[in-house]
Each structure stands twice: as structure tokens, then as C-alpha cells.
Amino acid sequence: xxxxxxxxxxxxQKMEAIGQLAGGVAHDFNNLLMVxxxxxxxxxxxSRENEDLRAIRGAAQRGAxxxxxxxxxxxxxxxxxxxxxxxxIVEDMRMLLKPVLETGHGLVMDIAPARGQxxxxxxxxxxxxxxxxxxxxxxxxxxxxxxxxxxxIEVGDDYARANVGVMPxxxxxxxxxxxxxxxxxxxxxxxxxPFFTTKDVGKGTGLGLSTxxxxxxxxxxxxxxxxSPGLGTTIAIYFPRCAPSRDAVVVPSGRATIxxxxxxxVLRSAVRRVLEEHGYQVxxxxxxSSALAICESGTGIxxxxxxxxxxxxxxxxxxxxxxxxxxxxxxxxxxxxxxDLRANEVSTAFLRKPFTAEVxxxxxxxxx
Ligand SMILES: Nc1ncnc2c1ncn2[C@@H]1O[C@H](COP(=O)(O)OP(=O)(O)OP(=O)(O)O)[C@@H](O)[C@H]1O
Ligand SMILES: [Mg+2]
Numbered sequence: 001x002x003x004x005x006x007x008x009x010x011x012x013q014k015m016e017a018i019g020q021l022a023g024g025v026a027h028d029f030n031n032l033l034m035v036x037x038x039x040x041x042x043x044x045x046x047s048r049e050n051e052d053l054r055a056i057r058g059a060a061q062r063g064a065x066x067x068x069x070x071x072x073x074x075x076x077x078x079x080x081x082x083x084x085x086x087x088x089i090v091e092d093m094r095m096l097l098k099p100v101l102e103t104g105h106g107l108v109m110d111i112a113p114a115r116g117q118x119x120x121x122x123x124x125x126x127x128x129x130x131x132x133x134x135x136x137x138x139x140x141x142x143x144x145x146x147x148x149x150x151x152x153i154e155v156g157d158d159y160a161r162a163n164v165g166v167m168p169x170x171x172x173x174x175x176x177x178x179x180x181x182x183x184x185x186x187x188x189x190x191x192x193x194p195f196f197t198t199k200d201v202g203k204g205t206g207l208g209l210s211t212x213x214x215x216x217x218x219x220x221x222x223x224x225x226x227x228s229p230g231l232g233t234t235i236a237i238y239f240p241r242c243a244p245s246r247d248a249v250v251v252p253s254g255r256a257t258i259x260x261x262x263x264x265x266v267l268r269s270a271v272r273r274v275l276e277e278h279g280y281q282v283x284x285x286x287x288x289s290s291a292l293a294i295c296e297s298g299t300g301i302x303x304x305x306x307x308x309x310x311x312x313x314x315x316x317x318x319x320x321x322x323x324x325x326x327x328x329x330x331x332x333x334x335x336x337x338x339x340d341l342r343a344n345e346v347s348t349a350f351l352r353k354p355f356t357a358e359v360x361x362x363x364x365x366x367x368x
Contacts, residue, residue, distance in 0.1 A: 004162060005162070005164060008163065008164040009164060011189070012164055012165070015192060015193075015213070018193065018194060019073060019074040019075065019214070020074065022070045022073055022074050022194055023070065023071060023073075023074025023075075023076045024074075025070070026067040026070035026071045026074065026076070027067075027071065027076065029063070029067050030064065030067045030068075030071065030356060031354070031356065033060050033063045033064050033067065034064075034354040034355075034356060035354055036056070036060045037057060037060040037061070037064070038267075038353065038354045040053055040056050040057045040060060041057070041264075041266050041267075044057065066205070066207070069205075069207040069210070069211045070194060070207070070210075072124075072127070072210075072211040072214045072215055073194055073207065073210040073211050073213065073214040074214060075214045075217055075218045076358075077214075077218070077358070078278070078357070078358050078361050078362070079121035079123075079124060079218055079219070080121055080122075080123075080278055080279060081119050081120055081121050081219065082119065082120070082121070082122065083117050083118070083119050083242060084117060084118055084119070084120055084122060084125070085115070085117055086115070086117075086118055086120075086125065086150050086172050086174055086239065087111040087112065087115050087150040089122060089125050089126065089129075090109060090111060090129060090148055090150055090174070091109065091111060093126060093129055093130075094107075094109070096126070096130065097129075097130070097133050100130070100133050100134055100137055101137060101146070102137065102143075103143070104140075104142065104143025104144070105137055105140065105143055105144065105145070105146065106144070106145040106146070107133075107145070107146050107148070108145055108146070108147045108148070109147075109148050109149075110147060110148070110149045110150075110151075111148075111149070111150045111151075112150060112151035112152065114152075115150060115151060115152055115172060116152050116170065116172050116241035116242070117172070117241070117242055118172050118221075118239035118240065118241060118242060119219075119220075119239075119240075119242050120219040120220075120221070120239055121215070121218070121219055123277065124215040124218070124219060125174070125215075125219075127211060127212075127215060128174070128212050128215055128216070128237065129148065129174070129176070131208040131209065131211060131212050132176035132212065132235055133146055133148070133176060134208065135178075135208055135209070135233075136176055136177075136178035136180060136233070137178075138180075138199065138203075138204070139178050139180025139181050139182070139232070139233060140178055140179065140180040140181075141180075141181075144178060144179040144180060144232075145178075145179060146176065146177070146178050147175075147176070147177045147178075148174075148175070148176050148177075149173070149174075149175040149176075149177070150172065150173070150174055150175075151172070151173055152170065152171070152172055152173070152241060153170075153171050153172070153173045153238065154168075154169065154170055154171070155167065155168050155169060155170075155171050155222075155238060156168060163222065163224070165217075165222055166222035166238060167240070169240070169241075170240070170241040171222075171238040171239060171240055171241055172238070172239050172241050173236050173237070173238050173239075174236070174237045174239065175234060175235070175236045175237075176234075176235050177232065177233070177234040177235075178232050178233055178234075179232040180232050180233060181229065181230065181232075182227045182228050182229045182230055182231050182232050182233055183225075183227040183228070183229065183233060184228070184229050188225050188227055191209045191225070192209050192210055192212075192213045193206070193210065194206065194207055194210040195207065195210075196210075216237055219239065220239070220240060221237050221238055221239045221240070222237070222238045223235065223236070223237050223238075224236045224237075224238070255279055255280065255281070256280055256281070256302040256303060256368050257280070257281040257282075257283065257300050257301050257302055257303075258275055258280050258281070258282050258283070258301070258302065258303045258304070258305055258364065259282075259283045259284070259285065259291065259294060259295065259301045259303070259304045259305070259306075260272055260275070260282055260283070260284045260285070260304075260305045260306070261284075261285045261286075261287075261288075261291045261304065261305070261306035261307060261310065261315070261318070262284075262286065262305075262306070262307045262334070263286050263287060263307060263310050264307070265286070267307075267353075268284055268286065269284075271305060271334075271360065272284055274357040274360055274361065275305075275360075275361070275364065278361050278364075280364070283301065287310060287313070288310055288313035288317075288318045288321075291304075291306075291318060291322070292318070292321055292322065292325075295322055295325055295326065295329075296325060301326070301329070302330070302368060303329075303330045303331070303332060303364065303367055303368060304319075304322060304329060304330070304331045304332070305331075305332045305334065305360075305364065306318065306319070306331060306332070306333060306334065307333075307334050307335065308333050308334070308335040309335065315333065319331050330349075330367050330368075331349070332349045332350070332351060332363055332364065332367055333349065333350045333351065334351045334353055334355070335350065335351070335352065335353060349363060349366075349367055351363055
């Protein structure tokens with residue numbers, strides 16, 4: 001048993017090292033990609049039909065998708081853990097999973113009627129289910145059934161002793177099982193490595209299970225693979241169950257109402273999406289007068305995230321007008337140039353463009 005544990009530990013340390021490398025590279029690349037896509041968007045504003053620019057934008061988008069997966073593997077994505085019902089989330093994914101299946105593929109959901117709650121990030125769970133379902137489908141080229149199970153389990157002392165990173169006690173299991181080709185032990189040992197794939201070039205990047213592992217760890221869960229060639233694969237993820245009475249009243253951190261003022265359509269919707277995904281209520285305005293109108297209608301805005309240089313108005317003037325209505329209003333400025341902000345006005349929070357979603361959410365959180 002000690003040998004097994006040592007091997008697991010070695011494996012975990014290897015993943016940790018790869019994760020640090022991948023995360024560092026992905027983080028820097030993400031920033032570079034953000035610069036590339038911001039400037040491409042700017043150029044596209046002036047020549048919308050330029051095919052070359054569209055190609056650059058498309059490539060930057062694919063690059064960003066890739067770095068997002070690496071960041072998930074490296075556990076560098078901002079997560080919003082909440083008390084959740086895993087069964088409900090899986091149930092809600094039925095429609096999303098449909099397009100994944102091909103003819104000859106069945107989907108069976110076996111969700112225990114009485115089940116405990118877990119504390120996890122909803123988006124992460126959806127990504128886990130999606131990645132596992134896609135893998136299960138690919139493992140059954142001639143058709144078969146994907147089974148998704150959610151139910152309470154008790155992790156026993158023996159299991160916890162034999163597996164690094166899991167404690168004995170009540171858990172909720174999320175299981176995805178297929179009747180596909182299965183894997184031999186050597187393959188199972190490598191599946192979490194980023195870019196490990198047995199699929200043809202262009203078919204798989206080998207990041208699916210890497211991201212799953214990152215999400216599992218970030219949410220304090222444990223993953224177990226049971227597979228053998230020809231007999232199919234069962235992947236189980238154990239989330240610690242939480243006591244419903246106490247944790248159910250935990251207030252999610254995002255919920256505040258934020259007014260986003262930005263004249264660039266693309267950036268405005270990007271900022272809006274990021275904030276909404278983190279649970280905030282978001283109102284948007286593209287210019288000073290609509291911002292003032294929204295504020296006046298008194299919708300309980302707690303924070304304004306605004307561009308400093310708006311098309312017709314200086315953001316600072318706008319801020320003065322807004323503060324005249326609401327003296328306690330907090331403002332987070334976005335700007336491409338540090339020079340936009342005069343020294344005596346740096347009393348307020350400031351985000352230099354381009355910024356990443358992570359930085360944005362960090363600053364917003366610190367201001368609320
Ligand atoms: N359910 C499964 N049955 C059999 N083999 C699997 C299963 N899930 C994963 N594998 C094996 O593990 C490898 C890695 O899986 P992973 O999801 O990380 O990458 P991928 O599916 O190859 O590519 P990507 O998910 O990035 O599109 C796969 O190429 C496959 O060999
Ligand atoms: Mg995959």
C-alpha cells in the first residue's frame with residue numbers, strides 16, 4: 001500500500017510541476033492574446049469586412065480557448081463556489097448534451113431523488129460533465145450508452161487511506177460511465193497530462209481531462225478512473241457533501257448591481273458577460289446621458305465600472321455628476337493610457353486596458 005501511495009504522490013507532484021509551467025505560460029499568453037484581439041477589434045471597427053483581420057481575430061479566439069483550458073488545469077481560473085445540487089445541474093444539461101451525442105448513442109441519467117448538496121462552481125461542473133460525455137462518446141464509435149449518475153456515497157477509511165487527496169466521510173458522487181473501448185493501465189496513468197491524446201490530429205487536443213482534473217482539485221473534490229480495454233470506462237468524482245442547514249444560507253459573493261459604462265460595444269459586452277458569469281447584476285450604458293438616466297432611476301447601483309474617455313464626455317465629469325446623485329458611489333476606471341488619469345484623481349480604483357477577466361473580477365470584488 002505504501003508503494004501505491006508513493007506512486008500517487010509522485011504523480012501528483014508531477015502534475016503540480018506541469019501545472020505551474022502550463023499556468024505561467026498560459027497566463028502570459030493570455031495577456032498577449034488579449035492585446036492582439038483588442039487591437040484587431042479596433043482595426044475591425046474601421047474596416048468591418050476585412051477578411052485578414054477576421055482571420056486574426058478567429059485565431060486569437062482559438063488561442064484564448066486553449067489558454068483558458070490550460071488555466072483551468074493550472075487551477076488559475078477564478079471560481080465562484082456555491083452550495084449546489086449536483087443532480088439539478090446535471091439534469092439541466094440534458095439539452096446541452098444532446099448535440100454531443102451521435103446516432104447510436106443513448107444517454108441515461110440516474111439521479112438519486114434524495115441527494116446531498118455540495119459546495120462547488122457551477123460552470124466548472126458543467127465543463128466536467130461536458131468533457132467526460134464527449135470522451136465517452138468518442139470511446140464508443142459504433143454507438144452505446146452514456147450513463148450519468150449522481151448519488152450520495154460514504155467514502156470509507158480504507159478507500160481514503162489508499163487514495164491521496166480524499167477524506168473519509170459523506171460525499172456526493174458524479175459518475176460518467178461508458179461501454180466503449182476502455183483504456184489500459186499505461187493510458188490511464190497519463191490521461192491527466194495536458195496534451196496527452198490518442199486521438200487523430202485535429203480530433204483531440206488532450207486538454208479535456210487536464211481541465212477536469214484542475215476543476216476537480218479547485219473544488220476540493222476527488223477523481224477516480226476505472227477502465228479496462230474492451231470493457232468501458234467509469235469516471236467518478238467525489239465532492240464532499242455539505243451540511244444543508246448551515247451552508248444553504250451562504251450568500252453568494254457576487255449579487256451586487258454594477259453599472260458598466262463603455263462606448264465600445266465589444267468591450268462593453270465582454271465586461272458585462274464576465275461580471276454576470278460571476279453572479280453580479282449588470283446594467284450597461286454606452287454614453288454619459290444614458291448612464292445618468294439609469295442612475296437616476298435608482299436601481300440600487302453599488303459600483304460603476306467606466307471607461308475614462310467616453311465618446312462625447314470625459315468620464316471624470318460624468319463621475320462628478322453621478323456622485324452628485326449618489327455621494328457614496330464607488331467607481332472603477334478602465335483606461336488604455338495611464339495618462340488619462342490625472343495624479344490628483346488617483347483616489348479611485350483603476351484598471352489598465354487590456355485587462356484579463358480575472359483581474360477585472362478581482363478588482364470589482366475588492367471594491368464591493
Ligand atoms: N471514456 C474514455 N474511454 C476511453 N479512453 C478515454 C476516455 N476518456 C479519455 N480517454 C483517453 O484519454 C485521452 C485524453 O483524454 P482528454 O479528454 O484529456 O483529451 P482528448 O479527448 O484526447 O482531447 P480533448 O478533450 O482536448 O478534445 C484520450 O485521447 C483517450 O485516449
Ligand atoms: Mg476529451
